[in-house]
Amino acid sequence: MIIIRKKYRPIFLALIVFLIYKCYPSNSTYNNDYDNSEQKLSLTKEKLKKQPPHNADNNDLRPLSNGKSGVFTNNKNPMFYQNSVKKCINYMEYSSVKHYLETDDISDPLTLPFQRPPKNCRTFHSDIIEIVIDELKKRFKDPRLSRIFENAFPNTLDTTILFHVTAEENSKLSKKNHNNPRTAYRNMLPESFIVTGDIHAEWLRDSSWQLSVYQPLIKYDSKLLELIRGAINTQSQLLASNPYCNAFHPLPYMKVSKVPGHIDRVRPSPNWAHVFECKYEIDSLAAFLTLTREYYENAPRVDDMEKKFITKDWLRALSQLMLVLNREKTPTFQKDTGNVNNFNYIFQRDTNIGSETRPLAGTGNPAKYDINLIKSAFRPSDDATIFSFFIPGNAHMAVELKKMAAILEKLKDYIHVNDLDNFINVDKTLEAMMVYALNIETGILEHAVFQDPKHGQVLAYEIDGYGSKLMMDDANIPSLLSLPDLGFLNVSDPLYQNTRKMILSRDGNPYYLKGPYFEGIGGPHIGIHNAWPMSLTMAIRTSNDDAEILKYLDLLLSNTAGLGLIHESIQVHKPNGQQYTRPWFAWANSEFAKTILHLAEHKPDLIFKEEYWGKPFVLKDLDQYRIVD
Known part of the structure; x- marks a missing residue:
């Protein structure tokens, strides 16, 4: 038996309290505080890549940090945004669970959840961002687009x-x-x-x-x-x-x-x-x-x-x-x-x-x-x-x-x-x-220009200068697909158009993946089953074909696993984007928002209600909203 002298007992008790505080994690962690979670301390990029992808079908009930269960895919028992405002949950967990506003009609299958963290948990606030969201929400004709944009556009500011x-x-x-x-x-x-997100x-x-x-x-x-x-x-x-x-x-x-x-x-x-x-x-x-x-x-x-x-x-x-x-x-x-x-x-x-x-x-x-x-x-x-x-x-x-x-x-x-x-x-x-x-x-x-037997003069993805070439494209930017967006080639340049046709086809790009539910460019980083939504956002921004734009946009809107956020990659053979990687990947959400802003300016009739047809929404024309501190 260890006997503690009376004069040392307060010090000993204080030491015990300190050890308990350090060894037992708090439940109040938010997106950028991983101190209390050994699991999240180990979230390096390579380890995340090795983790199995999220599958909504297998996660109907997901435990929340408060020890209760929140419904993940079942709209009959949703989590309500208003109930979360008293607590800041790690956003990786928060983004994987559906949250609805009390005003949302959750009986409507087109109603996607509201995934912005509570206001007191957001990492930055900008009035002009909120103004742009409000102005565009009233213009969008597709409620899915309205909600995904509302979630995606401020995601970097809200969480990273x-x-x-x-x-x-x-x-x-x-x-x-x-x-x-x-x-x-x-x-x-x-x-x-x-930070990048998760x-x-x-x-x-x-x-x-x-x-x-x-x-x-x-x-x-x-x-x-x-x-x-x-x-x-x-x-x-x-x-x-x-x-x-x-x-x-x-x-x-x-x-x-x-x-x-x-x-x-x-x-x-x-x-x-x-x-x-x-x-x-x-x-x-x-x-x-x-x-x-x-x-x-x-x-x-x-x-x-x-x-x-x-x-x-x-x-x-x-x-x-x-x-x-x-x-x-x-x-x-x-x-x-x-x-x-x-x-x-x-x-x-x-x-x-x-x-x-x-x-x-x-x-x-x-x-x-x-x-x-x-x-x-x-x-x-x-x-x-x-x-x-x-x-x-x-x-x-x-x-x-x-x-x-x-x-x-x-x-x-x-x-x-x-x-x-x-x-x-x-x-x-x-x-x-x-x-x-x-x-x-x-x-x-x-x-880096080579003759392709089907597509003509095209650009290679990588070369060594000795004649070896790698013919492919990857979803991540910069990519061959993004060359006009970067400002290197005009979108109408025949060299770009030939290259674009090649890399957006399965016979020209080994990492163009097409399944019954989703398609797009992937890459070796995730593997040969997953395409990246980011590639479709770039395909939209480099297209003048309305039918192609609407096709890719619908794929994006239909494949968020019902969560209303843009994920890193999606398994092309699973419906609704239910199997995906990285629930919290801010870059992809920014690229989606940039694409929608591009359409709002250049092709408003594709995404706006009829009363807003022919009325482009241009970010450079918002002087009436200038915020003066």
Whole structure:
């Protein structure tokens, strides 16, 4: 028997209470707090991929965090949104259970659930977003479209803003986030950390595309503008420190929990305290430029607001980006001697999934000289490239380099006046950006165009420069399907149209999957049974054919497993999208919303009630709703 002296008993009791508090999880966790759930701490991307897909048929009754059972597929006993407002449930769980408003007619089979988290549980609020939702809801003729848009459009803001401080909030913090004199300037800037959804980390690519749908609205809402400006600042920090990496933990000063990532054999070695995963993907670098460019194009021309993305960190990040491009244009062998060049990036992972690591001791398959393209070790799906010259990623980079060079040319005086030109040689950088952009364009047209016996001149997905080519497309953006959306080719270009026909057919694209209930482009990341709704959103945005648009739109509306959200992928042989992956995947919801906004502007008659026919809804024409703080 252990005898505790009387004077030590309060300390001992306090220790017991502390241990009980730490060992027994609370039920009050919300979407971005996984501290109390060992299961969610292990939700890395690879583990999520290995989990069996959700199947609504097998989950009629789903336990909620309060210990009670909530109905998952049975409309007779729904969960009501109003009953959830007192408690913030982890959104991965919340999004997998149907919630209805008390005003919803749940006897109507077209009534989909309301899946926005309770207002007190949302991670960000924007008045202009709510205005756009209300304006469009009254115009939509299909109630399914109305509800999915209502759920999907704000999904990133509602659920994935893990950390955000405005410039004013940052400067007023009693304990500064950045107490190192060399980085103290960051305390005067906004910062935003955007997670991908069910994985507690930020992908440069995902977060840039998640926010893209809101960029046209930042001139109407200063809070939304500050959020995106903060996202640029945070990405700048991350990229400047670890330019080869694709996904990141929340930074220590953010004081939020993080989940275990992947610590692989990578050269150059990253800072694993900050890095969730370090897969070099050319499109992640291009996405950083996309995020910045869209901010510049949409920010109000008041008080130099459109120029304020340029900071010390942003210029350092741009410098590191250009350094990576310079390194990764290096071929495997020297042209004159045949000697092997030094490998600037090596990646190896212990895994039984072939697409999660690289061949030849992590160096990748050989890439030829004189091709004018930039190598990429991984694709936007996070799968390893087979041939290092990834064509959609190179196209994306070429577009953004050219556009960003034009922007920086206009801002040279601003950079100089603010004493920022000591961080980068602006003229040399602009020249290098244009050279890379033009070389990449030439390289794609000279080396990535092939004659297909059925479709004519088409683009390959990947090449090595030796004549080897990979003919396929993947749903993730950038893709061959997305080239007009990226701005690389005009949608009417015969080369694009031929390529589009090829990749949207089963005989031309091994990852175009078609079943009795769903179809679309998938990819090796999930497998050969699942197509990604994201591919259909892009097919709609690159189509002028009303019948094709309506076909793909109906597939999207009919395959949410009755949950009213857009999922990562759907089993094409299961009805209603009932078997899917990732209940909480914000990027796909943003892409859906962007597609509907595209139709509202360009083809309103397809989706609006008759009284709104011929009346496009244009985001640039909302000046009457401008929000002044």
